[in-house]
Amino acid sequence: MNAPANASVKAVGEIDWADKNYLIVDDFVGVRQLLRESLRSLGAKNIDQASSGGEAMGLLARIRYDVVLCDYNLGDGKNGQQVLEEARVRNLVNPSTVWLMVSAEKSVESVMGAAEHQPDAYLIKPITEGVLLSRLNRVWHKKQIFRLIDQAYAEKDYLRAARLCDAAIEAHKAHEIDLLRMKAKLMERSGEPVRAREVYERVLEQREYQWARAGIAKIRLANGEFEQARQAFQSVIAENRYYIDAYDQLALAYQNLGKLEESCAILERAAKLSPNSVPRQRNLGNVALKVGNVQMAEKAFRKCIAIGEYSIMKTPDAYLGLARVCGLKNDPKEALQLLLQVQREFAADFPDIALRSKITEGLVYHESGDYRRARKAGDELEALLTATEDRPDIPTCLELATLLFAVGVKDAPTELLCYVIRNNHDNPLLLDEVQKIFDKARLGDEGQEFIRASKKEATDLMNQGVLLWKTGKLKDAVEWMREARKKVPNNQRILFNAAQILVSHLQQHGYDASLSAEAYDVLHHVDRLLPGQQRFAQLMEQLAQLQPMADSGTIAEVV
Amino acid sequence: MDDTPDAPELSLFLASTAHDMKNSISVLSGTLERLLVAHSAQTDPEYTQMAHMLYQTKRLNDNLMQLLALYKQVGTPAYPFDVQPLELGQLVDQVVAAERVLLKSRGLKLELDYDPELVWHFDEDLIAGVLSHAINNAIHYTCDTVRLAIHVTVDGWLELRVEDNGPGYPPALLKAGAGATRDKDGATAGGINFLTNSTGLGLYFSSEVAKMHRHRERRGTLRLENGGRYGGGCFILCLP
Numbered sequence: 001m002n003a004p005a006n007a008s009v010k011a012v013g014e015i016d017w018a019d020k021n022y023l024i025v026d027d028f029v030g031v032r033q034l035l036r037e038s039l040r041s042l043g044a045k046n047i048d049q050a051s052s053g054g055e056a057m058g059l060l061a062r063i064r065y066d067v068v069l070c071d072y073n074l075g076d077g078k079n080g081q082q083v084l085e086e087a088r089v090r091n092l093v094n095p096s097t098v099w100l101m102v103s104a105e106k107s108v109e110s111v112m113g114a115a116e117h118q119p120d121a122y123l124i125k126p127i128t129e130g131v132l133l134s135r136l137n138r139v140w141h142k143k144q145i146f147r148l149i150d151q152a153y154a155e156k157d158y159l160r161a162a163r164l165c166d167a168a169i170e171a172h173k174a175h176e177i178d179l180l181r182m183k184a185k186l187m188e189r190s191g192e193p194v195r196a197r198e199v200y201e202r203v204l205e206q207r208e209y210q211w212a213r214a215g216i217a218k219i220r221l222a223n224g225e226f227e228q229a230r231q232a233f234q235s236v237i238a239e240n241r242y243y244i245d246a247y248d249q250l251a252l253a254y255q256n257l258g259k260l261e262e263s264c265a266i267l268e269r270a271a272k273l274s275p276n277s278v279p280r281q282r283n284l285g286n287v288a289l290k291v292g293n294v295q296m297a298e299k300a301f302r303k304c305i306a307i308g309e310y311s312i313m314k315t316p317d318a319y320l321g322l323a324r325v326c327g328l329k330n331d332p333k334e335a336l337q338l339l340l341q342v343q344r345e346f347a348a349d350f351p352d353i354a355l356r357s358k359i360t361e362g363l364v365y366h367e368s369g370d371y372r373r374a375r376k377a378g379d380e381l382e383a384l385l386t387a388t389e390d391r392p393d394i395p396t397c398l399e400l401a402t403l404l405f406a407v408g409v410k411d412a413p414t415e416l417l418c419y420v421i422r423n424n425h426d427n428p429l430l431l432d433e434v435q436k437i438f439d440k441a442r443l444g445d446e447g448q449e450f451i452r453a454s455k456k457e458a459t460d461l462m463n464q465g466v467l468l469w470k471t472g473k474l475k476d477a478v479e480w481m482r483e484a485r486k487k488v489p490n491n492q493r494i495l496f497n498a499a500q501i502l503v504s505h506l507q508q509h510g511y512d513a514s515l516s517a518e519a520y521d522v523l524h525h526v527d528r529l530l531p532g533q534q535r536f537a538q539l540m541e542q543l544a545q546l547q548p549m550a551d552s553g554t555i556a557e558v559v
Numbered sequence: 560m561d562d563t564p565d566a567p568e569l570s571l572f573l574a575s576t577a578h579d580m581k582n583s584i585s586v587l588s589g590t591l592e593r594l595l596v597a598h599s600a601q602t603d604p605e606y607t608q609m610a611h612m613l614y615q616t617k618r619l620n621d622n623l624m625q626l627l628a629l630y631k632q633v634g635t636p637a638y639p640f641d642v643q644p645l646e647l648g649q650l651v652d653q654v655v656a657a658e659r660v661l662l663k664s665r666g667l668k669l670e671l672d673y674d675p676e677l678v679w680h681f682d683e684d685l686i687a688g689v690l691s692h693a694i695n696n697a698i699h700y701t702c703d704t705v706r707l708a709i710h711v712t713v714d715g716w717l718e719l720r721v722e723d724n725g726p727g728y729p730p731a732l733l734k735a736g737a738g739a740t741r742d743k744d745g746a747t748a749g750g751i752n753f754l755t756n757s758t759g760l761g762l763y764f765s766s767e768v769a770k771m772h773r774h775r776e777r778r779g780t781l782r783l784e785n786g787g788r789y790g791g792g793c794f795i796l797c798l799p
Contacts, residue, residue: 028582030582030583030585030586031582031585031586033586034585034586034589034590037589037593038589073578104577104578104581104582105577105581105624124624124684125581125582125584125585126581126584126585126587126588126589126620127585127589128588128589128592128656128657128660129589129592129593129656130655130656130657130659130660131653131656131657133656134649134652134653134656135653138649138652173678174644174646174676174678176644176678177643177644178644206680207642207644207680207774208774208775209642240640242639242640
């Protein structure tokens with residue numbers, strides 16, 4: 001053989017594969033031995049093996065691996081994708097860890113599109129030593145190119161990450177498309193859809209990539225151009241039937257167009273193609289419940305619970321949804337069992353699970369016509385509400401208010417809805433929804449007045465803080481916004497202004513570790529409430545620039 | 560492809576059987592490669608036989624891969640077709656890595672002629688599979704040299720050529736190959752011709768893979784010729 005000495009061959013020698021930690025996950029002992037032998041001939045000494053997903057999780061929890069070779073089909077229990085998801089969510093692998101997913105055939109999973117936790121590469125069996133080495137080298141080099149970008153991304157400094165992408169495109173033309181894809185995602189996260197769209201269009205000039213088409217469609221969806229988005233997602237699916245993310249997005253477009261039946265049908269098709277996604281089955285169950293397809297809702301929720309058993313993505317929603325289904329089927333007994341089960345299984349990670357179960361219990365009784373027991377659940381919930389200042393998330397608040405009105409309680413749900421308004425005073429869609437709940441309780445006029453008063457309360461709180469800031473009373477402004485956040489903890493306008501005022505304070509009076517930490521807390525809180533805001537990206541960048549030099553020195557060392 | 564009532568059971572059965580076979584083939588070809596690397600033709604009389612077993616194992620795997628892919632309806636929107644940008648260096652590394660031991664065991668030379676830094680857009684698994692299959696085939700017929708040459712043509716196609724210095728393709732196959740090129744609309748006429756031939760599955764598969772690759776108004780093509788640099792068989796894949 002006379003292979004020319006080219007760049008990619010030369011690079012092979014640069015990486016030392018001998019001193020790394022390896023994990024092989026495969027249920028077939030012959031394949032494990034074969035892969036171990038291949039790794040040994042690369043010089044590897046530290047090689048662990050697992051024959052199941054559960055065993056792999058045990059090892060991953062104890063040992064930091066540099067390379068994981070994981071089969072996708074692992075028999076009963078977790079599959080390879082679930083092992084990867086759990087390892088990433090629980091931070092059991094380093095960002096630098098190379099994760100190679102192995103399967104017998106080309107898999108749907110490898111072209112799914114937007115699955116959140118993708119491996120670094122998919123390998124098709126048989127895997128010989130040469131193939132393994134060339135893939136390891138390739139993934140390694142790509143990781144080096146993305147390392148600083150990934151780090152900035154992890155720190156949520158999206159604008160810095162985007163600039164790093166631009167620089168990398170200049171230096172690494174071969175990775176231009178991947179880098180552009182990353183940059184578009186960063187522009188979306190930064191709340192800059194126009195710039196994201198420019199990036200997608202730049203990709204499409206070169207080649208017709210469906211993910212770029214889908215990216216543009218997603219931006220249209222976010223812009224409220226629902227019909228155009230619907231058409232675009234449909235044409236993506238026509239081009240690539242396995243682009244599963246487009247189905248989920250198309251379902252969303254239909255929901256926004258008020259076409260729940262169509263949304264439900266699309267989710268059903270997606271669930272058929274790729275049935276093992278917990279969030280997809282949950283969405284399908286919820287939409288099916290809304291359109292009154294009890295049978296489909298039941299099937300989806302049961303499947304969701306079954307696949308969730310091995311998945312880190314497991315959530316209580318499917319149990320609560322299935323309980324509602326049982327109520328509608330006039331089987332309150334199974335519904336109550338499910339509610340007991342959900343409280344047992346999720347008590348540790350979901351603090352408001354008792355409250356949510358109680359709400360579902362009330363709804364189950366109400367829907368199955370047992371008004372006496374429904375009223376009793378309502379009374380208990382009312383007592384719970386008066387016992388604590390804490391309020392659940394917005395959908396739970398709305399559900400709770402609806403139930404309480406339905407069983408004849410008046411003050412507690414009104415108070416709850418006012419809380420919702422104060423925290424979302426500039427969200428017209430939500431205000432409409434609240435008004436409808438008042439209307440349904442035959443409290444339309446009073447509701448209108450409550451909404452007006454709550455909106456004013458939030459606006460006044462915010463305006464006073466901004467006035468103090470604009471008139472140069474920064475210290476007072478910081479203090480005022482702190483109090484405002486106590487009264488109205490989840491209002492994103494108030495939160496953004498609070499962060500802005502803290503940043504101004506740091507800019508004008510010099511760096512202060514505790515104020516900086518407070519600003520980060522506020523920003524991360526608002527990002528959890530509503531990700532992808534332009535102001536978030538801008539304030540995060542300003543805040544990062546305010547960090548003292550010593551701090552950025554330690555970052556440079558880690559790199 | 561949706562769905563007769565018993566289709567899910569059948570496809571489940573096929574999938575699990577395929578996984579099982581793939582595991583066995585992995586072990587077989589991996590072990591054979593290891594044995595061949597550890598032994599030499601001078602000292603071990605079984606060496607040639609082992610080399611032939613590796614060739615047969617690769618054929619088995621190619622066929623299985625092609626059957627699996629065709630079962631999933633390669634060439635229709637149902638196949639998980641996945642185009643990505645890739646440097647040719649990366650593609651050739653994959654193919655060379657997969658064929659190296661077999662070539663060496665037979666004392667054959669693989670000549671490479673390509674620009675490793677050129678980036679093209681294609682489904683890597685499919686194209687690597689097609690090239691490996693073509694090289695495997697050339698290994699069987701060549702005298703001592705196989706050539707993989709990749710270039711961009713004047714009108715902007717990526718032309719991937721697998722050439723050898725053997726006796727060349729028989730007339731019947733050349734005719735079938737010509738059918739595939741004439742078939743500009745992507746109808747299956749060329750493919751059917753391939754299927755009547757004993758080596759037809761691989762060629763049918765390859766021409767389907769070629770056709771799947773589209774860019775603007777162009778579709779990939781496959782053709783067979785005799786000639787090339789060494790006067791033997793030429794397997795020519797063109798990608799838009």
